Amino acid sequence: ETGVTQSPTHLxxxxxxxxxxxxxxxxxxxxVSWYQQALGQGPQxxxxxxxxxxxxxxxxxxxFSGLQFPNYSSELNVNALELDDSAxxxxxxxxxxxxxxxxxxxxxxxxxx
Amino acid sequence: EDQxxxxxxxxxxxxxxxxxxxxxxxxxxLRGLFWYRQDPGKGPEFLFTLYSAGxxxxxERLKATLTKKESFLHITAPKPExxxxxxxxxxxxxxxxxxVFGKGTKLTVNP
Numbered sequence: 776e777t778g779v780t781q782s783p784t785h786l787x788x789x790x791x792x793x794x795x796x797x798x799x800x801x802x803x804x805x806x807v808s809w810y811q812q813a814l815g816q817g818p819q820x821x822x823x824x825x826x827x828x829x830x831x832x833x834x835x836x837x838x839f840s841g842l843q844f845p846n847y848s849s850e851l852n853v854n855a856l857e858l859d860d861s862a863x864x865x866x867x868x869x870x871x872x873x874x875x876x877x878x879x880x881x882x883x884x885x886x887x888x
Numbered sequence: 889e890d891q892x893x894x895x896x897x898x899x900x901x902x903x904x905x906x907x908x909x910x911x912x913x914x915x916x917x918l919r920g921l922f923w924y925r926q927d928p929g930k931g932p933e934f935l936f937t938l939y940s941a942g943x944x945x946x947x948e949r950l951k952a953t954l955t956k957k958e959s960f961l962h963i964t965a966p967k968p969e970x971x972x973x974x975x976x977x978x979x980x981x982x983x984x985x986x987x988v989f990g991k992g993t994k995l996t997v998n999p
Contacts, residue, residue: 779931820988
């Protein structure tokens with residue numbers, strides 16, 4: 776069973792640029808979520824996708840957007856990058872919408888200079 | 889608003905010295921409480937889900953318990969390879985699928 780994979784592993788961008796992060800869900804999982812983890816903090820919920828539609832959003836501005844594709848892979852897009860966007864971005868997938876544990880990838884470390 | 893507080897922030901143990909990590913939570917109807925382990929530079933690794941007060945789950949040297957206001961992760965006779973950050977998260981009823989995480993407890997087990 777293939778786990779959740781994310782790319783790239785590391786990324787350095789300049790303030791004001793745009794970035795796209797990618798995620799392949801674990802086999803058999805149809806729900807994908809994205810989380811932001813700042814250094815020394817727990818992950819914070821950005822949004823979740825189920826059947827290619829956004830199914831819940833945390834307290835993040837509209838410049839954070841996402842997509843889920845028919846094969847359940849996903850993208851996180853961030854426009855107009857700010858220094859505070861520097862963090863570990865985690866993708867997680869689950870088998871069902873409710874109550875199932877999330878299985879995380881190893882994340883993309885984004886540094887904004 | 890759902891909240892999770894974990895204590896202590898950091899814990900140092902000698903190999904074989906048992907202890908417990910605490911996760912206090914407030915949530916508007918608990919759907920599930922989740923424990924994860926996170927190693928440096930890695931994503932969180934799922935350990936347990938607890939759904940109702942009184943429930944307990946075990947895995948090797950770890951045992952998780954749940955009350956209406958808190959959860960404990962008991963570590964029995966820990967080994968150096970148990971060193972990691974342990975994260976607690978809650979999911980509430982009422983439509984939102986998100987997990988609300990605590991800041992974690994960084995556990996170091998010395999040989």
